[in-house]
Amino acid sequence: MSNPLKHLLFSCGTVVLAAMLPGMQNPAQAQGGRGAGRGAAAQPPPTARAAAPFDPTGYWVSVITNNWRVRMVPPPLSDYRDVPLTDAAKKIADAWDPAVDEAAHNECKYYGAASLMFQPTRLHITWQDDQTLRMDTDAGTQTRIFRFGKDKAAAGQRSWQGDSVASWEARRPPAGRGMNDSPGRYLKVTTTNMLAGYLRKNGIPYSENAVLTEYYDLFQYPDGTTMMIVTIAVDDPQFLNRQYIVIAHFKKESDASKWDPSPCSARW
Amino acid sequence: MWRAACIVIALLVACVETFSQGLAGLPAPEGVDLTGSWVSQQWTEGGGPGGANDRKPYDFLGIPMSDAAKAWALSHSEERLSEPERQCGFYTPVYHAFGFGPMNLWREDEYQAGTTLAWVIGGFQDFKPQVMWMDGRAHPGEYAPHRVEGFTTGVWKDDVLVTTTTHMTQGLMHRRAPHSDRATLTMRFSRHDNILSVTGRVDDPIYLTAPLYVSKEWTLAPGAPRNRAVPPCTIAFEGISEGQVQRFLPGQNPNVDEMTRLWGIPVEAAAGGEETMYPEYRKKLKNTYVRPKKVYRQD
Numbered sequence A: 001m002s003n004p005l006k007h008l009l010f011s012c013g014t015v016v017l018a019a020m021l022p023g024m025q026n027p028a029q030a031q032g033g034r035g036a037g038r039g040a041a042a043q044p045p046p047t048a049r050a051a052a053p054f055d056p057t058g059y060w061v062s063v064i065t066n067n068w069r070v071r072m073v074p075p076p077l078s079d080y081r082d083v084p085l086t087d088a089a090k091k092i093a094d095a096w097d098p099a100v101d102e103a104a105h106n107e108c109k110y111y112g113a114a115s116l117m118f119q120p121t122r123l124h125i126t127w128q129d130d131q132t133l134r135m136d137t138d139a140g141t142q143t144r145i146f147r148f149g150k151d152k153a154a155a156g157q158r159s160w161q162g163d164s165v166a167s168w169e170a171r172r173p174p175a176g177r178g179m180n181d182s183p184g185r186y187l188k189v190t191t192t193n194m195l196a197g198y199l200r201k202n203g204i205p206y207s208e209n210a211v212l213t214e215y216y217d218l219f220q221y222p223d224g225t226t227m228m229i230v231t232i233a234v235d236d237p238q239f240l241n242r243q244y245i246v247i248a249h250f251k252k253e254s255d256a257s258k259w260d261p262s263p264c265s266a267r268w
Numbered sequence B: 001m002w003r004a005a006c007i008v009i010a011l012l013v014a015c016v017e018t019f020s021q022g023l024a025g026l027p028a029p030e031g032v033d034l035t036g037s038w039v040s041q042q043w044t045e046g047g048g049p050g051g052a053n054d055r056k057p058y059d060f061l062g063i064p065m066s067d068a069a070k071a072w073a074l075s076h077s078e079e080r081l082s083e084p085e086r087q088c089g090f091y092t093p094v095y096h097a098f099g100f101g102p103m104n105l106w107r108e109d110e111y112q113a114g115t116t117l118a119w120v121i122g123g124f125q126d127f128k129p130q131v132m133w134m135d136g137r138a139h140p141g142e143y144a145p146h147r148v149e150g151f152t153t154g155v156w157k158d159d160v161l162v163t164t165t166t167h168m169t170q171g172l173m174h175r176r177a178p179h180s181d182r183a184t185l186t187m188r189f190s191r192h193d194n195i196l197s198v199t200g201r202v203d204d205p206i207y208l209t210a211p212l213y214v215s216k217e218w219t220l221a222p223g224a225p226r227n228r229a230v231p232p233c234t235i236a237f238e239g240i241s242e243g244q245v246q247r248f249l250p251g252q253n254p255n256v257d258e259m260t261r262l263w264g265i266p267v268e269a270a271a272g273g274e275e276t277m278y279p280e281y282r283k284k285l286k287n288t289y290v291r292p293k294k295v296y297r298q299d
Helices: A003-033 A087-094 A098-103 A107-111 B002-025 B067-075 B078-082 B258-263 B281-285
Strands: A058-063 A122-129 A132-137 A142-148 A163-170 A185-192 A197-200 A204-206 A211-220 A226-235 A244-253 B036-039 B103-110 B115-121 B130-133 B151-157 B160-166 B184-192 B195-203 B212-220
Touching: A087 A204, A098 A107, A107 A197, A185 B184, A211 B184, A211 B195, A226 B184, A226 B195, A226 B212, A244 B195, A244 B212, B130 B160
Parallel strands: A142 A163, B130 B151
Antiparallel strands: A058 A122, A058 A244, A122 A132, A132 A142, A163 A185, A185 A211, A197 A204, A211 A226, A226 A244, B036 B103, B036 B212, B103 B115, B115 B130, B151 B160, B160 B184, B184 B195, B195 B212
8 A cells, every 4th residue: 555545545544533532421420420331340230129219118198089879888780881892892791690609609709900990099109029020909808919020920829819020111212322210110910810800890791801900000199199090901702892900099098097908899 | 733623622522512402491391191081991980880980870989979969960860961051061070080081181382491280181081181380380279260171280299290270160970960160170190001091089078078089090092082172062953942950859869769679778878978988887787788690791
């Protein structure tokens, strides 16, 4: 290579590199800001408990300001208005008899995961371990287990509460260069493997093929009130014509003084 | 010559890099994108049993109404809405995101600075567009005039849009319970994939003894028509002449026991009140609720 050509390439390379240098610094700075520099040792992902964007633990009481008439009292037989039931499901609901459930010891059919959170109840939420949330309800004395870190629930024996897989979900995808990461996350819980149950205490059925997806938000208000808002989506290819979504409100309580466990009841 | 060419190339590279940095240097869009047409199947309250579609004139179940609100409700006649003076009265934002119809949301930007001026809920029939100012402006003073649409500001908190509305006129809220012109509405727009959960909290020192929480679920409906403006309201004769005020005198409201007749629910519960919001109220209902033998059908 001739000397003038070498000189030209060297000069151009130097100038171009100098021009690009500021742009190359940004990603490095961003990474450094998160403590994830190239030289840092790989860290294990934080546990679900450590990664929690909010604290869901404690005692909560449902605040029944919506759909009161079908939540606070058992609605009449065949009152399935506003639930997108298939014709087959309506026939089942029309034939519902609580005595049959009692005789078969199925009083807890209305306390399954797909309807439990929409009931008037209190919740007690605790961390069972670093990867597992436990939720107890005083209505029907039920227990739900939310397992983090699994893509798929273990297919064990069906139960009223099914198998729940939980994750902290960002509200938006990871941001690109020059944009902030999503600061807000919510709890998403997907439940399958449930026993067939009722959406209302009048025999409106959901099948064992139903999939329950819940989204938990926690909001704090200036007066000190903490509310947990649960968006409940039920998909059931057997008994629902389309996705059924409702929202339940829970207010944080300071202690267990109003905790009032009651057994499942098919009638009240 | 080679040196000149090299300098030009370097300048071009520098320009491109600087330009890309400039774009990246603009304020990143705040929060999540809520833009679009949202529809609700009305499962949560809006059209659900006990909700607006199934609304009865005296159904305040689970609403923490004060004695003043209960007195107002006893005198209230739905025919008021047909009074010529009130036909174009519109609903306040307390009803908007929790009532009927689609909800169109869009963002208004300040184009030079690239910042967000406001988020807007489009108008629909009897709702005025609700502008939710995001530019940090203050709410009007205490004695500023109140308008039906009120005055709303918003901030992003953990990627949830949190809005505060004040300076509304007196209006109707959840299941047509009253709110006063001193009410404050706080709304939270929380997006989960293509489900938008809107939660409202109403604080009202006149008509509520505790905050009222109301929520509604929305799903994204691409391609649904967008209503950016309100169609003109034309006053028509709906059976009530100008100057006639529709109301019930004390003791003459014929609807008070309707929830009892149709659904077996005690009158005391239908009147609302804070205690009706909580699970322990079921103990009172256990001996007073009479489950209807068959379902009442409106249609």
